[in-house]
Amino acid sequence: DAKTTQPNSMESNEEEPVHLPCNHSTISGTDYIHWYRQLPSQGPEYVIHGLTSNVNNRMASLAIAEDRKSSTLILHRATLRDAAVYYCILRDYSGGGADGLTFGKGTHLIIQP
Amino acid sequence: DSGVTQTPKHLITATGQRVTLRCSPRSGDLSVYWYQQSLDQGLQFLIHYYNGEERAKGNILERFSAQQFPDLHSELNLSSLELGDSALYFCASSVATEGAGVDTEAFFGQGTRLTVV
Numbered sequence: 302d303a304k305t306t307q308p309n310s311m312e313s314n315e316e317e318p319v320h321l322p323c324n325h326s327t328i329s330g331t332d333y334i335h336w337y338r339q340l341p342s343q344g345p346e347y348v349i350h351g352l353t354s355n356v357n358n359r360m361a362s363l364a365i366a367e368d369r370k371s372s373t374l375i376l377h378r379a380t381l382r383d384a385a386v387y388y389c390i391l392r393d394y395s396g397g398g399a400d401g402l403t404f405g406k407g408t409h410l411i412i413q414p
Numbered sequence: 415d416s417g418v419t420q421t422p423k424h425l426i427t428a429t430g431q432r433v434t435l436r437c438s439p440r441s442g443d444l445s446v447y448w449y450q451q452s453l454d455q456g457l458q459f460l461i462h463y464y465n466g467e468e469r470a471k472g473n474i475l476e477r478f479s480a481q482q483f484p485d486l487h488s489e490l491n492l493s494s495l496e497l498g499d500s501a502l503y504f505c506a507s508s509v510a511t512e513g514a515g516v517d518t519e520a521f522f523g524q525g526t527r528l529t530v531v
Contacts, residue, residue, distance in 0.1 A: 335519075339457075343524060343525075344416070344418075344504050344506075344522035344523055344524050344525050345457070345504070345506075345520075345522045346416070346522065347519040347520060347521065350519060388457075399462055399464070399469040399470040400459065400462070400470045400472070401447045401449065401459030401460075401462055401470065401472055401506075402447075402449075402457075402459060402520065403459065404449075404456055404457035404458070405456075406456060
């Protein structure tokens with residue numbers, strides 16, 4: 302799987318939007334962009350994923366650059382519960398998705414009350 | 415609640431011993447993945463089973479093995495345990511329709527914390 306680059310940590314205030322960036326300049330045409338988060342003492346939790354178009358779900362929005370070399374996870378209104386490590390992961394599904402997810406170090410998101 | 419159940423939640427054992435970790439995937443999910451999370455290595459993919467058959471191996475040691483049973487639950491067997499095997503072990507499941515060319519999300523359990531003393 303291609304490599305992603307994320308800031309080590311970010312800080313935001315409660316009830317404000319948060320934009321978490323991810324660079325993936327070597328992304329291939331068959332790489333999906335996945336975001337997972339891991340709250341303290343819990344297993345990773347799926348947030349959102351997409352291929353080319355922007356995606357929205359109840360948790361977040363995923364904005365994908367036109368050239369797909371970067372993406373941004375948007376939390377529209379952060380709460381204290383959103384404090385977690387956020388992982389941006391590329392996954393090549395052209396071979397059927399047999400391989401697991403390749404987690405990097407992620408971004409540690411801190412939410413200030 | 416992700417719908418993925420892992421047992422036991424905690425396990426303490428001695429070096430050289432063998433343990434079995436169990437995972438029950440979400441109802442209907444055919445794929446089970448195992449991951450190890452340690453402080454120095456982060457989250458690493460170990461192995462993937464799909465409908466009872468091994469589909470992919472990641473950074474899994476030869477001392478470790480896994481299987482998926484007809485009812486789709488999976489077990490991860492760790493033998494000749496060493497201090498360095500102390501970690502959180504996560505199981506994840508996904509519906510993962512093979513060859514469909516469409517990626518799906520994975521649902522993770524709460525993990526088993528293994529401590530080797």
